[in-house]
Amino acid sequence: MTLERISDVEWEIPATGGMRVPGRVFASEELIVKAKSDRALDQVANVAHLPGIVGFSFAMPDIHWGYGFPIGGVCATDVDQGGVVSPGGVGFDISCGVRLVRTDVDVARARERVSDLVASLEQIPRGVGGKGLMRLNGSEMDRVLTEGVMFPLSKGVGWEEDVETCEDGGVLEDADPAAVSDKAKERGAPQLGSMGAGNHFVEVQYVDRIVDAAVATAFGLYEGQIVAMIHCGSRGIGHQVCTDEVRTMDRAMQSYGISVPDRQLACVPVRSPEGERYLAAMSAAANYGRANRHVLTDGVRSAFESTFGSSARDLGMSVVYDVSHNLAKLERYEVDGVERNLCVHRKGATPAFGAGHPGVASRYQGVGQPVLVPGSMGTASWVLVGTAQAGGPAQDAGWASTCHGAGRMMSRKAATKQMHGGDLKRQLRSEGIWVSTSQLRLLAEEAPFAYKDVSEVVRVCEEAGLSRRVARLRPLAVVKG
Amino acid sequence: MAGKPRGHELIEHTADVGLRVWATTLDELFSEAAIGLVHVMGTASGPLVKSEAVSVEAADLEGLLVDWLSEVLFMFEAHEIVPADVRVHVADDRKSLQASIEGQSTDDFSDHGPAVKAVTYHGLEIRPVGEGYEAHVYLDV
Numbered sequence: 001m002t003l004e005r006i007s008d009v010e011w012e013i014p015a016t017g018g019m020r021v022p023g024r025v026f027a028s029e030e031l032i033v034k035a036k037s038d039r040a041l042d043q044v045a046n047v048a049h050l051p052g053i054v055g056f057s058f059a060m061p062d063i064h065w066g067y068g069f070p071i072g073g074v075c076a077t078d079v080d081q082g083g084v085v086s087p088g089g090v091g092f093d094i095s096c097g098v099r100l101v102r103t104d105v106d107v108a109r110a111r112e113r114v115s116d117l118v119a120s121l122e123q124i125p126r127g128v129g130g131k132g133l134m135r136l137n138g139s140e141m142d143r144v145l146t147e148g149v150m151f152p153l154s155k156g157v158g159w160e161e162d163v164e165t166c167e168d169g170g171v172l173e174d175a176d177p178a179a180v181s182d183k184a185k186e187r188g189a190p191q192l193g194s195m196g197a198g199n200h201f202v203e204v205q206y207v208d209r210i211v212d213a214a215v216a217t218a219f220g221l222y223e224g225q226i227v228a229m230i231h232c233g234s235r236g237i238g239h240q241v242c243t244d245e246v247r248t249m250d251r252a253m254q255s256y257g258i259s260v261p262d263r264q265l266a267c268v269p270v271r272s273p274e275g276e277r278y279l280a281a282m283s284a285a286a287n288y289g290r291a292n293r294h295v296l297t298d299g300v301r302s303a304f305e306s307t308f309g310s311s312a313r314d315l316g317m318s319v320v321y322d323v324s325h326n327l328a329k330l331e332r333y334e335v336d337g338v339e340r341n342l343c344v345h346r347k348g349a350t351p352a353f354g355a356g357h358p359g360v361a362s363r364y365q366g367v368g369q370p371v372l373v374p375g376s377m378g379t380a381s382w383v384l385v386g387t388a389q390a391g392g393p394a395q396d397a398g399w400a401s402t403c404h405g406a407g408r409m410m411s412r413k414a415a416t417k418q419m420h421g422g423d424l425k426r427q428l429r430s431e432g433i434w435v436s437t438s439q440l441r442l443l444a445e446e447a448p449f450a451y452k453d454v455s456e457v458v459r460v461c462e463e464a465g466l467s468r469r470v471a472r473l474r475p476l477a478v479v480k481g
Numbered sequence: 482m483a484g485k486p487r488g489h490e491l492i493e494h495t496a497d498v499g500l501r502v503w504a505t506t507l508d509e510l511f512s513e514a515a516i517g518l519v520h521v522m523g524t525a526s527g528p529l530v531k532s533e534a535v536s537v538e539a540a541d542l543e544g545l546l547v548d549w550l551s552e553v554l555f556m557f558e559a560h561e562i563v564p565a566d567v568r569v570h571v572a573d574d575r576k577s578l579q580a581s582i583e584g585q586s587t588d589d590f591s592d593h594g595p596a597v598k599a600v601t602y603h604g605l606e607i608r609p610v611g612e613g614y615e616a617h618v619y620l621d622v
Contacts, residue, residue: 038495040495064495064496065494065495065496066496066497066603067497067601067602067603067604067619067621068601068602068603071496091621092598092599092621093598093621127592127596128522128523128590128592128596183555183559186555186559187555187558187559196596197522197592197595197596198595198596198598198622236558236559239598239599239621240555240599242599243551243599243600246602247539247544247547247548247551250540250544250602251540262602262603263602263603263605264601264602264603266602408495408496409495410495411493411494411495411496412498412595412622413491413493414493438592439592439593439594441593441594442594442595445595481596
């Protein structure tokens with residue numbers, strides 16, 4: 001594959017064959033070498049085949065090999081020019097994302113109580129087939145799908161103000177439970193308020209470095225403070241919605257005269273019965289995802305309350321932000337001087353709206369939207385701030401998107417060969433990091449050495465103008481799904 | 482592993498898990514794939530207390546494998562059955578199948594791997610090999 005260097009942090013894959021636009025990868029020399037090591041760049045080129053794609057098929061610096069879309073892929077299609085929506089461009093874990101809860105507990109106090117805190121956090125359901133904290137009766141599932149975080153809130157779970165710092169106010173209005181199959185509802189019904197297994201976690205972290213003091217203050221963050229990060233998604237309901245819809249589109253796309261280089265890229269025009277149904281079902285699953293993180297937050301607050309003997313309010317445990325990195329959204333951008341309706345797919349990429357952008361919660365209008373970037377255990381996580389201006393040059397800048405994590409560079413199997421989970425657990429403990437896992441093997445699969453260097457990823461995002469660094473977070477305790 | 486007339490093993494993939502499955506007939510291939518899917522997550526012991534009967538139809542043979550495994554995953558998660566004795570009959574047109582599954586309850590399941598979220602079409606392949614068939618399928622974990 002030909003790769004042309006555009007700048008220190010940007011590379012172009014020229015349009016060849018059936019590619020409708022070129023590919024653009026944000027990466028440094030170091031990161032592009034890693035991106036070339038598997039089939040991720042071929043996947044950037046494959047996405048460029050999608051009908052109606054505008055500008056470029058983008059990849060963020062944490063790009064890695066996915067299925068269909070690369071993880072870290074972003075593309076926008078023109079809704080009014082036959083542009084398509086592809087469920088594979090969102091992924092199976094619809095609205096998978098990160099929520100950050102601040103506290104006024106300082107790191108020294110937390111270190112004294114860390115084993116109790118871990119034991120309390122272990123009460124949060126996790127693992128294969130884990131049942132959730134909140135049980136739903138027959139009609140309540142549809143309410144979750146329609147109301148998002150407003151549903152658990154109506155049951156007295158969580159705080160009213162949590163809604164203000166959740167992307168979209170915690171609910172996507174276009175959701176339609178009728179577009180979601182009974183199977184998907186059946187899978188999701190017992191799981192609300194559970195982590196699942198794999199790369200999802202609750203992590204207790206401390207702020208170890210402030211890069212932008214003014215923005216950190218606006219986000220309620222300061223050095224030496226404890227925060228809790230929740231990384232999770234929409235569980236079985238999202239997985240089943242994507243399964244159902246990829247299957248539907250795999251069959252329907254021929255009737256729209258569409259062919260794609262990888263079946264997992266199955267897609268139909270946004271303005272088609274199948275396309276509209278997918279977006280309604282995806283939004284419903286996304287509402288479940290946000291409600292899930294909201295209920296998990298309640299579990300985290302309870303764990304802190306029992307450990308520190310104070311109320312969550314007295315501990316200052318408000319939500320900094322909740323943002324998804326697997327979603328498709330209809331957004332308006334000016335392209336070549338004309339305002340257009342675009343369907344922006346972010347598959348392992350985070351929206352990064354800057355100050356004054358209408359997509360930013362009112363509380364953060366003056367500084368920009370928080371971007372939450374989980375590292376892997378033992379490495380740092382980051383809080384960034386979006387920089388994309390409304391009406392700014394989004395078509396060259398990843399459609400107001402930035403990275404979503406460190407990005408894997410080693411397969412799960414290779415990681416388990418490198419180090420046994422038990423040894424890794426001991427090594428992390430010697431570094432002052434407590435780890436609780438449902439399985440030691442999964443721990444090794446998610447080892448820090450299996451991921452790219454998150455600091456390099458966020459540095460490149462800043463140099464490329466996608467987002468700016470605000471604060472670095474170090475782990476104290478990790479409770480893995 | 483290899484050498485046996487029927488079996489499965491993992492394929493390396495950066496983020497997810499690939500499954501290579503082989504068997505002498507398509508019926509056995511589909512049955513083995515169901516067992517392999519669950520082995521990615523863990524194993525069960527105990528009596529076969531649950532049973533399911535299911536029919537699946539798709540546009541082609543590869544799509545049938547994805548739809549079948551998606552169905553197995555759904556039954557595992559929603560109906561809490563761990564497939565152990567799986568009998569599959571793939572129709573002559575290779576676009577539908579009928580299956581009966583007996584298995585343990587997920588109460589008797591112990592996980593040793595990641596939860597499989599879904600079955601993908603990425604890199605999907607079924608081909609004749611020697612006396613039988615081989616399939617490649619990637620799972621989202």
